[in-house]
Each structure stands twice: as C-alpha cells, then as structure tokens.
Amino acid sequence: MSDSNTATAPPVIVINDLVKHFGRFAALRGLTASFDAARIYTILGDNGAGKTTLLRALAGLVRPTRGCISMLGTTDLSSVRPQFGYMAHPSFLYDEMSGMENLRYFARLYGIEDDQRCAKTIARVGLDPELRRPIGQYSQGMRQRMSLARALLHDPRLLLLDEPFSNVDVSSAREMAKLLTEMRDAGKTILVVTHQAQLLEGAADEFVWMQAGQIVDRTQDLQPLRSLWQGQDPHTGGAEER
Amino acid sequence: MKRVFPLLGGLTAVLLSYALYQALVVAPTDQLQGDVYRIIYYHVPSAWTAFVLFFVNFVASIVYLIRRSAKADMIALVTAEVGVVFCTVVLVTGPIWARPVWGIWWTWDLRLTLTLVMWLIYVSYLMLRRFSSSGQTPVMAAVLAVFGALDMPLVYFSIWYFRTQHPSPVIGGGGSIDPVMLRVWMINWAAFLCFALMVCWSRYRLERLQREVEEMQALESMIEPRSAR
C-alpha cells in the first residue's frame, strides 16, 4: 500500500483514451488510466458503467474501437497472455470434469504439464484436489474458487477478476479476499470488479469509480464513495448494498 | 464528388437507352431462334457484371483482413448486394430464354451453374452479415468471401468435368461470335457497369451515413444503466 517503492517501477497497465462502441451503445468513452505493480485495485460503478468491458479489453477479448492499451510494457496484448489471469462470472470450466481434470487441461494450454502444480493451486484456494466430483455439482462458492484457481494456475503477474465474489457465501468470499491480499504482497497486480467492495475494504490499495464509460474518481478509501452511493441514484437501487 | 454523381447518372441513362436500342433494333435477328435470343444481351452482360462485382468484393475482403479498414468493409458489402441482384437477373433470364428455345427450364450449363453457385455463396454471405453480432460482422464476412473465392475455381472444374460425363445443352450457344453481336454485348456491358457503379455508390453513401449516425448516437447516448443491449 505504500507508494514509495512503486515510484520507480513502471506501471503495469497504461490505458490511453480507450473507446469501445457496441453499435449505438458506447461502453467506454475515452478512458485514460494507469495501474501500478503490486497493488489491489477495486473497480466500482453502476451496471453499464463499462467495468466488464474494460476488463475484457485488457484481457484481449474485446477489440477497442479507438485508443491504446499497453500491458507489461507492450501494446501487443497477445504476447503477454501467459502473464495475466482472467476470471469472470461464468466459470470457464467444464461441468462434466472434476477440478483436477479441468486444471490439468487448462495447465496444458499454458505449457504446464505438472500435476503437482495443479493440486497445489487447488489446495491454495481452499479446495480438495482429490475430489472426483464433477464441477457441475459444486456449490457456487466452490465453483468460483475453482475458477480462481484456473486463473492463478500459471502464476500470472497480473490478475483481472470480474465479480469474483458474486453469489459466493461470506466465508468463501473472505477466504478469497485473504488470498488476494497474499498475492498482492507477493508482488502481483490485481484488478477486481465487484459490487461488494466492503470485502476488500482493508486490503485494496485504491478504489476506482467508473461511470458512463469513464473513470470519475480514484480514492484510497471507501468512505466518500459510500456516501455517493447512498446519496442518490435510483439506478443503484441498493442492489450492491443488498 | 457531388457533381460527379448526377453526371454519372446522366451517362448511365444515356448508355442504357442506347444499349436497349442496339439490342432490340440494331442487332440482327437470329435465323434459328428469332427475336427471343435478344435476351442474351441482358443475360450475358449481367453475368459479366456480377463476376466483376464479386471480384471487387474479394479484393475488398482481403484488404479488410489486412488493414481492417471500414471503407473496405463497406465496399465489400455494397458489391455483394448489387452482385446478388445481377446474379438473380442471370438466373431468371436463363430459364426464360431456355424454355422457348430448347424446351427445358434448366440445364447444367457451365455459366448458368457457376452463376447459381456464386449466387448461393453470396446469399449465404449476406445472411451471415445479417445474423452475426455487429462487432464481428466485417471480419466474418471477409473470411467467408475469401472462402467463396477459393471455391470458385473448384466449382468451375467440377462442373466442367461433370458436363463431359453428362452432356446437356449449352445456353447461349458456342461457336464463333458475330462481331456485331459482340459490339452490342460490349455496349450493354458498359451500360450495366455504369449502372452498377451508380447503385453501389448510392448504397455506399447510405451505409456510411448510417454508420456515422450510429457512432454519433453512441457518443451522445444518455447515461442509462442496462441500456441498449
């Protein structure tokens, strides 16, 4: 959480005037930002603010209409694929295979043939590597944790997590938040989009508030944003705050 | 630019009228077929025009895949649309001609069959453009156009050999071409090309305007959560 040791390190992500149109709808309108190494950034905002689109653009799943993204020093996002992990609300796992079988396959995609590593990653997220049950029969919390394991498997420098805590029970969510803190302390950069910012209240280095496809505020603290929520908008409707 | 279009329109109108006159009046009547054969002056130049348009579509698609230029995508779109229309003219005039002259509605004539397959490929192209999600449409369509173009030589050879095994009438006759007929063909072709250019150009302008409006709407859209999608 200190800014002294990252002052000299180059930012991990640099975004310049990023624009994304989906037909008549502008999801991102000229977003400019940079994100430094070894930090946890929590990205917040209403539905439709562009948070998911931003993460998908960083992951290379969505091609910008205009603008420039530089990740880990290069604008060629496909070359840095081994260095980041992406997780979203769909589990990105095969329901009919067990946890180990899933991870073994995805490890292969990253050139990893080590079963031990898969088992260790599964254990790290608090699940049992020996469990033969197919993922389709897991609870939502277990599935999200396995999905996180898939994202962590290749030990990426950067994590892009879109709603990792949604529909997850409180204790699983707290475990995941703790794990993220450990990873940040080990030097990883983590961007988390969530509607449950309070889970990361102690851990996050910065809260990034998005609205209408742009970043409107960045704070170290959840408080001012909290009042912003509770103040106004019928749109937020209390869905995030339950 | 604004002045060129009406000029082109005028030129097209003149050429089409002149071509019509040539086809219906000036060209000699065929001894065997009578006046029915005059449909050839629409059938053949339409086919040539369609081939030209699809060639342009192929080139534009390749340019799009290399440079991702929106202009190339729009050119591919308009040439496909207009090309399908000309293809349809060929496919309709063929049977209309074949029936009174040869007594059959259809024959696996090389040019006719090639045109049919081309028509099918480009209709599937237009359907893909309509059904795909808007972000992907240009890329997918361009890829399909390349596949279609790769297919054409194979179609040609397969039909050519098929015909050597299963001979059937040739629409339009083979043999030497009367120089007067050739001249009328060329005049008609020139007229059709001008007409095709005019239609493509209008369609291109329409498409470009539509895209500009869409972009402006995106920029100005109100901040609505859960909007539009």
Next chain:
Amino acid sequence: MSMLSGIAAATLSKDLRLEWRSKDAINSMLFFALLVVVIFSFSFNPTAEESRRIAGGLVWVAFLFAAVVALNQTWARELRNQVLDAYRVSPAPANALFLAKAFGNFIFVSVLEALMTPLFIVFYSLRALGPVWQLIPVAVLGTWALVVNGTFFAAMSLRTRSREIMLPLLLFPISIPALLAMVEATSAILTGEVSAKFWIVLLVAYDVVFTTGCLLLFETVLHAE
C-alpha cells in the same frame, strides 16, 4: 510446433472424454443417422440396377445431414460457461483448437458413416461393379472435406443469431464441388462405367485448398470480438 500438436492432442482427448461421459449426445446422433437411412430408403425405392446409379447421391446427402447435426454439437460444449473465452485468453495457438475439433468431428462423422453404410447396402442391395478399394479414399477425402469446412463454419456461427441454421447455410454452397465429386466418384465406382480418378484428384485439391484456408484464417475467426 510440438506445442501445437501437444495442445491439439490434449484438447482432442478432453473432447472425446467429455463426449463419452455424456453419452446422450452420441446415442441421439446414432439414432438420428439410422432414421435418415430408413427415411431415404422409403422415399427412394429403386431396383438393384437403378440403385447403383443413385446410391452415390443418396448416401452422401444422408451423410451430409447427419454431419451437420454432429458439427453443431461439438462447439456447443465450449459455449456453456463460456469456456471458449478461457481458451482465447490463454497463449495456446488457435490452430491447435481447430485441429482438435476437426479431428474430433472427423472421428464422430466417420462413426456415423460406418453405421449408415451397411444399412444402405442392405436396403438397396448394393454391390460395387468397379474397384471397391477406391471407395476408401473417396470416403476419407470426402468426409474430411465436409468436416474441415464444417468445423470452421460452426465456429463462425457460434456467436450469430440462429446459430444452428447458420452452419448449413454457410456450409452447403461452399461444399458443392466436393459434394459433386463425392457423389460422382461413388457412382462411378458402383456402376464401374467410368473412372473416378478425376473426382478423387478434385477432392484432394479441395481438401488441400480448404485445410490451408482454415488453418490460415481460424485465428482471425477465433479472436474476432
């Protein structure tokens, strides 16, 4: 290069394992193939003499319809839970995925053909008068022709509206030369009247052209949006 084949092999074995586990897909496909043969046999009921002339067409059209149903299936699995996105963000080469899917489809469709062929022979009392061994390259090349483009177009159709009808709409026109070749070659071999050589060469050309095209363009298709 070895990374490509390694990942393709891993993907193929994963697909085969998943297919085996959810056997309902295989069973319904096999039954569908059987039904197609029976319906065709009811609809076209020639004598043994005539049947040799038309069997080529019947058999390949039946295979084509069965193949389309199979082809639509195999990508469907990647859409559940959006697993395809996980592949796209990984450094795995796009062609590894394509080859795995294409080979998987080839195996699947070949199994269907192996089931349907004896039934056709029985219902139509087929007996080849020409060189029977030539049917093997025709079957292999023809099936690959359908499967390579079918896998590619099925991937293209994934994110379109009316995904399932889109595949045949795209596949059938482009497959016309290959279909003509398959049908004519089969008829030539069954009737023994002419040589099937030209058609076999055409199938080879078709397969080479489109396999190359698919391999060159699949990455573009996979990473489109």
